[in-house]
Amino acid sequence: MFVYALRRIAMLVATLAVATVVIFAVMEVLPGDPAALILGVEAREDTLNALREQMGLNRPLHVRYLSWVTGLLTGDLGTSYTYSVPVSDLINERIGVTLPLALIALTLSTLISIPLGVLAAARHNRVADVGIMATTQLGIAIPNFWFALLLVWMFAITLRLVPSGGFPGWDAGLIPCLQALILPAVALALPQASILTRIMRSSLLDTLHDDYVRTARAKGLSQRIALWSHAVPNALIPVLTIMGLQFSFLLTGTIIIENVFFLPGIGRLIFQAITQRDLIVVESLIVVLVAAVIIVNFLVDLAYGVVDPRLRSRG
Amino acid sequence: MSEIFAEQTAPTEPEGPLAILKKGLHNRSFVIGAAITLVVIAMALISFFWTPYPFDGIEIANRLKTPNADHWLGTDHFGRDVLSMIMVGARNSIGVAIIAVGIGIGIGVPAGTWAAARGGWIDETLMRVNDFVFAFPALLSAVMITAIFGPGAVNAMIAIGIFNIPVFARVARGAALALWQREFILAARVAGKGPVHITVEHILPNILNLLIVQGTIQFSLGILAEAGLSYLGLGTQPPNPSWGKMLAEAQTMIAIAPHLAIFPGLAIVTAVLGLNLLGDGLRDIFDPRLRRLK
Numbered sequence: 381m382f383v384y385a386l387r388r389i390a391m392l393v394a395t396l397a398v399a400t401v402v403i404f405a406v407m408e409v410l411p412g413d414p415a416a417l418i419l420g421v422e423a424r425e426d427t428l429n430a431l432r433e434q435m436g437l438n439r440p441l442h443v444r445y446l447s448w449v450t451g452l453l454t455g456d457l458g459t460s461y462t463y464s465v466p467v468s469d470l471i472n473e474r475i476g477v478t479l480p481l482a483l484i485a486l487t488l489s490t491l492i493s494i495p496l497g498v499l500a501a502a503r504h505n506r507v508a509d510v511g512i513m514a515t516t517q518l519g520i521a522i523p524n525f526w527f528a529l530l531l532v533w534m535f536a537i538t539l540r541l542v543p544s545g546g547f548p549g550w551d552a553g554l555i556p557c558l559q560a561l562i563l564p565a566v567a568l569a570l571p572q573a574s575i576l577t578r579i580m581r582s583s584l585l586d587t588l589h590d591d592y593v594r595t596a597r598a599k600g601l602s603q604r605i606a607l608w609s610h611a612v613p614n615a616l617i618p619v620l621t622i623m624g625l626q627f628s629f630l631l632t633g634t635i636i637i638e639n640v641f642f643l644p645g646i647g648r649l650i651f652q653a654i655t656q657r658d659l660i661v662v663e664s665l666i667v668v669l670v671a672a673v674i675i676v677n678f679l680v681d682l683a684y685g686v687v688d689p690r691l692r693s694r695g
Numbered sequence: 696m697s698e699i700f701a702e703q704t705a706p707t708e709p710e711g712p713l714a715i716l717k718k719g720l721h722n723r724s725f726v727i728g729a730a731i732t733l734v735v736i737a738m739a740l741i742s743f744f745w746t747p748y749p750f751d752g753i754e755i756a757n758r759l760k761t762p763n764a765d766h767w768l769g770t771d772h773f774g775r776d777v778l779s780m781i782m783v784g785a786r787n788s789i790g791v792a793i794i795a796v797g798i799g800i801g802i803g804v805p806a807g808t809w810a811a812a813r814g815g816w817i818d819e820t821l822m823r824v825n826d827f828v829f830a831f832p833a834l835l836s837a838v839m840i841t842a843i844f845g846p847g848a849v850n851a852m853i854a855i856g857i858f859n860i861p862v863f864a865r866v867a868r869g870a871a872l873a874l875w876q877r878e879f880i881l882a883a884r885v886a887g888k889g890p891v892h893i894t895v896e897h898i899l900p901n902i903l904n905l906l907i908v909q910g911t912i913q914f915s916l917g918i919l920a921e922a923g924l925s926y927l928g929l930g931t932q933p934p935n936p937s938w939g940k941m942l943a944e945a946q947t948m949i950a951i952a953p954h955l956a957i958f959p960g961l962a963i964v965t966a967v968l969g970l971n972l973l974g975d976g977l978r979d980i981f982d983p984r985l986r987r988l989k
Contacts, residue, residue: 395826395827395830398827399827399830399831406839406843407843517968517971517972518964518968520967520971521915521963521964521967521968521971522960522963522964523919523922523923523926523939523960523963523964523967525923525926525942526922526942526956526959526960526963526964529942529945529946529949529956529960530956530957530960532949533949533950533953533956537949537950628832629832629834631832632832632833632834632835633834635834635835635838635927636834636923636926636927639927640946650835650838651838651927654838654839662839666835666839669832669835670830670831670832670835673830673831673832674830677830
């Protein structure tokens with residue numbers, strides 16, 4: 381297990397290192413001079429040069445890369461051109477919207493999909509199964525931003541149960557915040573829940589035919605107990621992997637969904653930073669998101685090694 | 696373990712198109728999916744010659760009309776005919792998705808089959824690069840690419856296409872690796888054929904089925920991705936209508952004209968649903984063993 385973990389950690393560090401190089405290189409080809417952007421088109425050449433000097437834009441490429449990466453490691457993500465505040469402050473402020481949103485969506489998707497997947501597998505090829513499968517087909521085909529629009533129309537505009545967008549801030553109390561997050565979370569969760577339901581179902585259908593489930597039935601356990609205490613726990617392993625992957629879909633899904641609901645989160649920040657050419661914010665946010673995704677996948681891998689010893693030897 | 700898996704995904708004997716069509720007619724997913732997909736494609740093709748109204752015909756006097764006998768799906772805030780815009784939008788969606796799938800197949804399949812044929816460090820390197828691209832959240836990167844190189848349909852195609860490359864590389868490599876173990880490939884090698892020859896003559900025809908199924912899935916994902924990018928204003932640019940853009944415009948008017956938000960969304964769902972059903976059906980037809988597992 382130790383060697384397995386070490387090898388995984390080495391892979392993780394290598395992937396993160398390559399990621400920073402790629403992101404830095406891509407951002408370098410971006411057209412547009414940040415200094416000109418800040419000072420405007422009528423700025424004089426010597427003023428522009430002074431600002432470039434101050435921002436460190438005149439230094440050689442590798443020096444800038446190294447100072448950026450050192451900054452990342454020490455938690456110094458640079459200062460936003462447009463907001464003139466440290467990027468880490470911006471992230472701290474916005475993560476309070478995005479993280480709860482992604483977590484609520486993940487919880488919703490899990491709470492919906494596991495029971496539905498088990499039900500579909502237990503009623504294989506009967507009405508409940510066919511109905512659930514048809515619904516998930518639809519759930520996968522619906523773009524989440526369209527679903528979000530329909531939710532707004534239904535629950536915010538017609539029924540006036542929740543606000544149609546915006547975020548009051550956690551100071552306003554828990555209830556108004558949850559009201560602001562519930563529709564976006566449902567919209568984010570729909571496609572993920574559909575995928576997860578299908579995976580739960582097919583994984584459970586596989587385990588239901590395994591010998592130990594038959595043994596459990598043969599030794600006199602009821603169908604229900606054999607299902608829930610023997611088949612379901614084993615069927616959950618592939619589901620866990622997909623949940624890890626889905627976390628990255630949920631995080632990036634916030635780019636669109638936060639724009640639909642005008643939520644001041646990471647997704648909207650990254651979109652605004654791109655349109656404002658606020659390179660340092662874009663760069664740092666993408667690194668943070670990619671790192672989050674890679675680390676979550678790494679943790680899932682590691683958890684897999686703990687659950688299933690056979691995987692350790694493969695690496 | 697890997698042998699068992701490889702055996703399961705190894706393609707079966709190739710069948711003629713006629714035999715496949717005959718089997719297809721008995722498969723519900725295939726029939727419904729193919730019918731829906733054909734309707735969407737027909738709609739896009741017809742839009743080249745005819746639309747009920749010019750898609751960019753602005754008629755302020757007729758703005759925000761609900762569906763009626765003249766305008767079957769109503770009109771938008773400029774008085775443009777929604778049905779005409781949806782028909783032309785189909786053209787954009789399909790065009791972007793086809794090119795994106797083409798990029799994935801064009802680069803991914805040669806890379807994957809090459810990795811399978813050569814093995815060793817080439818295989819290892821290509822697969823690590825693959826894993827790396829997978830680690831990048833696709834939507835985030837597509838947003839970044841279109842933002843850097845400017846919004847537009849062409850850049851959207853490239854952005855979506857890049858993320859199709861590792862998908863096809865992985866599918867092609869996995870299936871090709873399994874085939875390289877088989878006797879008929881060994882026979883071809885004994886006969887003196889080189890890796891390129893064998894790949895073109897024996898591997899590709901045998902993995903075509905898998906590529907078609909994967910292509911259908913990526914096609915539907917491409918339509919969803921194009922809609923998402925256009926919704927954010929990074930995809931197809933005005934005055935060309937696109938389904939995602941129509942939804943973005945409808946959002947501000949949803950309280951007074953909900954029909955504007957409903958029809959473009961339905962168009963996306965219909966196209967994606969049709970392709971997904973078609974893909975499911977094709978997979979069942981090509982590989983009956985998978986169907987039993989389902």
